Amino acid sequence: MNSRLRFKFRLTHALQFAAVTAVLATVGFSGSATAQAAQATIRIGEINSYKAQPAFLEPYRQGWEMALEEINAAGGVLGKKLEVISRDDNGNPGDSVRVAEELVKREQVSLLFGGFLSNTGLALTDYARQRKIFFLAAEPLTDKIVWHNGNKYTYRLRPSTYMLVASLVKDAAKLKKKRWAIVYPNYEYGQSAVASFKTLMKAAQPDIEFVAEQAAPLGKIDAGAVTQALADARPDAIFNVLFATDLGKFVREGNTRGLFEGREVVSLLSGEPEYLDPLRAEAPGNWLVTGYPWYAINTPEHKKFVDAYRKKFNDYPRNGSLVGYSALMSIAAGLKKAGSADSDKLAAAFSGLKVETPVATITYRAQDHQSTLGAFVGRTGIKDGKGIMSSFVYVDGAALQPSDAEVKKLRAAD
Template sequence: MTIRIRIRIKHVVAATLGLVAAASVLAQSTIKIGEINSYKAQPAFLEPYRHGWEMALEEINAAGGVLGKKLEVISRDDNGNPGDSVRVAEELATREQVTLMFGGFLSNTGLALTDYAKQRKIFFLAAEPLTDKIVWQNGNKYTYRLRPSTYMLVAMLVDEAAKLKKKRWALVYPNYEYGQSAVATFKKLMKERQPDIEFVAEQAPPLGKIDAGSVTQALADAKPDAIFNALFGADLGKFVRDGNTRGLFEGREVASLLTGEPEYLDPLKAEAPANWIVTGYPWYAIETPEHKKFVEAYRKKFNTYPRNGSLVGYAALMSIAAGLKKAGSTDTEKLAAAFSGLKLDTPVGPITYRTQDNQSTLGAYVGRTAVKDGKGVMSNFIYVDGATVQLPDAEVKKLRPAN
């Protein structure tokens, strides 16, 4: 080997070692967090959600990060598919070597990631999936959930629906875990409040594939006094428009999950339903200083108003930062223990991650829909603290497996 070749090899080796060292320093200077969601499949909710955690990330890092390190979020799309959720989770854990994960939107992808966290022993914060199984039947010590569960949201609606004293109810919901659980809980809680209630029709179209004409006609034929709806997204829009055309909602009360969220109400514009009882997020009328500060910062950064997804994304990453600070470490076991009973402030008030089931006490707003200036809004709303709509601890203990 000539002296010139030897010199070149030494330079290459030195450069390679320098790059490895630089990468190692970068890795040590950041806390790598994996984020998994269905951005392509559910953009209405998840684009604002991404903006929410991006704003939180900027605020956290501008304040010096956590444990002396900046946070780094590495995001992946799961195409709304549980198999893809697990595949990208494994990629994040092995190739990217993330310390923990958060995200999830649909109930089935959330359950897949919950099981992955248990098997892989990696911390996972389920930001959005609503299924009760995440914190009850399929719960584990490595998985926590931010958003109110299906049970909690239904319980909020039932408090208002029971006051209507309507006997004949029709039900419409997407035919997968979230919709099935929502209806089962609504039936159970309404029966407890009103034993003579009757459920006269039930329509369960596949998620994203509603035949609105046949669904609305079937509900109308049953002549219900009131309707419970758990449809959302594009399915909700089709249902509302066809129901308006056929007069399905005239003279009938409707109790509807999620419909007051801007993601689903805004696209309907002047076609938005009037006087429905809904859960939602009336960002335009929440007057607390904390929320006004959040809205102002969000508008300044993104030149638009926040949606419910924005709030969830922001609170999710702020929860992770608070958990890391409390743990004083990125160790999975210490982080999971730190989240138990973790308290923090959000733009809509303080929350706690319950020790009983790893569910946060984040609440939601319940009110009536109205049309104002050509668009749907929530009126006469109240904030329902998530701590007030929980099962008794003894029942939670029966549902949740021992860790």
């Protein structure tokens, strides 16, 4: 090889080496920058059925967004800002698991929260168990999340179906109505609520009779047929578990057919503004319900929450707003106590964790990972052309639990 060719060969290799070095440096810098960016925040995955259940979940999203803003404005947690990456599960358990895996693997979140329907909540509960990743079930109500399907990595914020039913049973038994009809959505939440109601009412009133039972497909109730079937049974009282659009159809058809005249109605969730407000002047009168009378809770903590929410969104809070806000505030408190986003440390920190919410100080129970968030119980009425709750009381969730011995039998895994 002559000197001219040798020089050209060396120059070419030098340029190639320089180019490769530059690329590697760029890749290294990019990777380092990405890692630094990831380390600068605590990434949290959120999963919910926004498209399927917008009435509850749009306010819920606003609730956790407000909490996120407050937490980060105060400096974040453990010296880092929180970052929430949210996904929609279409109200489908299979999609819940799919997006959970996407959040964990692709987005590299450290923990998960959310869920609305009981079946999607159970799917995420099982995913948390298998993947050993922390999951705070914000909304799903089925008892199985903290009992039969409970596990080390799953905690739940909202009262369970058992707790909500228990909050109503004392007053329901005082009605001294013997013949009861039941209507509910035919999936896990409805089935669980009905089972608890029957058990607790039989214990409180041994002579009770259940004379009719209507299980409607979720979101697809034939309100006319259901209402007529209940009327034909001539019950003294009705226990209702329907919510959202199913509740609206049931109330309107029942009003038209006179189903509720002269009958007591005991109803889960029907005092929540998400479901009561759309009925306006058609709202049921004098039902015994659980709900969220945000307009009449006068504690300083709650007023502060309402004022901040109205200022930020130019709207009033719904129960979803309270749940979303309290969920992310719970996560922030848990991270602070754990000193880490590690799932094992976070699960240990949530055991016995106390959190200040706008309505009460709650504790996440060590024995079943259920929070002691309670329920507002009162009567429905109409004021200024819209439904309200009146004569309500707040029932502490700590008073709505079965015994520790019963919980131990019910809880299958830890």
